[in-house]
Amino acid sequence: SFGAALFSVDIHPxxxxxxxxxxxHASGVVIGGTAVVGSDIYMLHHVTLGATGKxxxxxxxxxxxxxxxxxxxxxxxxxxxxxxxxxxx
Numbered sequence: 001s002f003g004a005a006l007f008s009v010d011i012h013p014x015x016x017x018x019x020x021x022x023x024x025h026a027s028g029v030v031i032g033g034t035a036v037v038g039s040d041i042y043m044l045h046h047v048t049l050g051a052t053g054k055x056x057x058x059x060x061x062x063x064x065x066x067x068x069x070x071x072x073x074x075x076x077x078x079x080x081x082x083x084x085x086x087x088x089x
Contacts, residue, residue, distance in 0.1 A: 015049075018067070025073075032062035038085075041065060044073040052079040 004010045009023070011031045018039035023029055028046035031037065035049040051061035063077045066085040071077075075089045083089060 015062075034060045035062035036060075036064040038065055038067035038069065040068050041071065042069075043071040044075075046074045047071045048076045048078070050076070050078050054079075056080070 008027045009029045011017070011029070012033035012035070014033035015031045015035045015037065017031070017037045018041070020040040021037055021043065022041065023043045025045040029043065030048045030050060032050050034051075037049070049063050049065065060080045063079065064082045065071070065077075066083060066087070068086045069083050070088040072089060077083060077089065
């Protein structure tokens, strides 16, 4: 889309994103379609919340990020994993 091209951010419309998410220096951020992002998240540039590419037959393919998480620059989290409350990656 135009927004993705302009800002280099790709957030799938199916992703569930809570309130208070801060995407700082948003360049290069990718959030996949089954990702769940909690509230009060601080995310820096070049973060990927993606799938592994392995078929999972309709189940969740992307990560779940709990509340209060900090995702540092270049963090790549792939697959159906959970990042716990208050964790820094």
